Amino acid sequence: MAFFKRKQNTQFEGEGLVLFNEVQEAMKVEKVLKAAGYAVKLVAPPPELRKGCDLAVAINLVEQPGIERTLKQSDVAYVSISPLNIATSELLEIVRVTDFGRWVMVKAGNMKLTFEKESGVIVNTSGGGCPDIPLLHIELLDKKLEEASRPRDNSYTLCALMLDRALERAIEMVQEDK
């Protein structure tokens, strides 16, 4: 992988898409390509390919050969790489914080995660509607923020990705406080 390590692009251009059957595969590919130094972004696939809860990775199409080689070496699954000729929507990046005094609620997209300030323990998660969310709810409750398993590592849906962003921000807040 180090052979393909390259300087991070300063400006993201897009113009190409890596398409997937599963959300989880898109998340893995985003991680692999970022680690290899590519500027990539998770986006909604074109409308005619959408199932309603899926994800694509926007790339600079000029980099397609190198990206294909990196993906092949990394043994990650994808359907195809295609030019972006239809407008895509960007994933929501906004995170909001609500202070409840003893507790803090962090909201990313449609997902919310609440933790106790003093202990850093997750006391609730809420929102969402995809099937892995109730599982994550059970798994995350009563865990310390920094010890909780990351939703993006073992889940499959956009709701889980948003919950991961809420958890990530909560961890940052606790670390900033230390």
Place this chain on the structure above:
Amino acid sequence: MLLIAGTVPIKGLPLTTGSVSRDGDYLAVNGRQIPCTQGTGTMIGSALATTEYLGLEAPQVLVVGDDGQGNGSRQMYRYLIDNAGKLTPEVLALHYCLPDISLTRGLCTAIKKCSRRPRLVADAASMYAAKAADLASEFDIFTPDATEMAFLADPNATHPAYISRHLFDTDIARTPQLVAEAYRQNSAAEVLLIKGAIDYIAREGEIITRINDPDVPALEAIGGTGDTITGLVAALLYAGLEPHEAAIIAARANRMAGRYARVTPATRVREIISHFHQVFREHLCQWSGVCYAKGENDNG
């Protein structure tokens, strides 16, 4: 029959159908235990508390395990498509699943062939799929939160994670504009119950009621407090209320149960459900004009 369909957080649970009952802190369906935690379990628990109080038949449920990869969700949709004509529920409430546009279309087509059209309720990803499939207007009630309302109003979004920034940033006071936009695009059910600091009830494009009392801000942080509302709505529809009446009473009952439970952001949702009977006893007669259940305070 009130039929509730959704996925549950039990890996490998096969498609399971039957009447639901209580089993300690769990729900029991056809010999299987279902946790009464965030998601379909909470919705079923809330509906069951309502039917118990009103002396109605317990909800029939269709549940299946799904870890997020969608296999259980697809089984659920296919079962409903194949059996809609035989089941003929009076109310069908759809909840957590992996949204699938083509299977949602198949289900709506199957329902149209039923001898009697059921009332249709959708929350969670079932609502996402209905909107993405351009079939929102086939439904009687959606129960979105504020973010999901922005999703319904966004013509390009197929999931709340993709809504436009300017819609996500929208102040709750602009909810009526989002409601109007969603109806204009045919992306709303006949009635919307928008859950938030203020609960809005909309019917056919217009806000008909705003509910903000009692004010219990911690409810937003508690996983399952939207699911309780959807369960209440489904059971109240089954009891014979009109969709907007069911929505109004559900919103009020959920807030009042939160107050009675003295909730904090760390409260678990089952503590709220356990107060529904008290809420009904003290308020349902006044709110609904339906005062037949034993023990109600008909003085309001």
